[in-house]
Amino acid sequence: DSGVTQTPKHLITATGQRVTLRCSPRSGDLSVYWYQQSLDQGLQFLIQYYNGEERAKGNILERFSAQQFPDLHSELNLSSLELGDSALYFCASAETYNEQFFGPGTRLTVL
C-alpha cells in the first residue's frame, strides 16, 4: 500500500459523458501527478500539481482538466468522453522531485 488513494476503482460510462476521478496523496506530499495507461500509448504523464498550483503539463487533451484543492487532494475531470479514453488512470504523489508513489488506479471504460 503506497498511501495514495484513488476513487472510484472502476468507472463505466458512455461516450459524450463527463466523469471525475479523485486522488488523495500520501500524507505530507505536496505534488500530485496524473498518468494515463493504455495498451497503445503506454504510460503517459498528463499533468502535475504542486501545493495547489499547476506545475507541468504533459500529453493532456483539452477535454481533460484537473485541480488540486487546499487539502491537497486532486481531481481529474474528463469530458466529452470518447471510446479511446478508456484506460487506467493513475495518480501519484511525491515530495518535490523525489520518488513518486502510485495509487491503485481508476479503470475507465467508455462504451
Added chain:
Amino acid sequence: ELKVEQNPLFLSMQEGKNYTIYCNYSTTSDRLYWYRQDPGKSLESLFVLLSNGAVKQEGRLMASLDTKARLSTLHITAAVHDLSATYFCAVLSHYGGSQGNLIFGKGTKLSVKP
C-alpha cells in the same frame, strides 16, 4: 524531447536463469527509477538511482545507472516465477513542459517459466 527506450519489450525466461533489461534515454538526466507492475495493478517502486555509477540491489534484482552512456540496466539473477511482471524504467525530465516529471519506457513484460 526526452525519450526512453527499453529492451527487450517481452522476455520469457526459465527459472534459475539470469538476464538483463536495458533502459536507454535520449537527454541528460540525473534520476532514474525502476517500477514493477503486476497485471491490472498499480506501479510499485523498486529502485531510485540518483547518480552516475549508482548500483542498488534488492533480492534477485540489481539496478545500475551510467549517466554518461544514458543507460540503466536491471539485472535478474536466478529468476523465479514470482518475478513475472512488467518492469518500467522512468527518467526524470529536465526540459520543456514536462520538466520535473517522469518519462516512462514502454515496459518489459517478463514471464518466468518453470
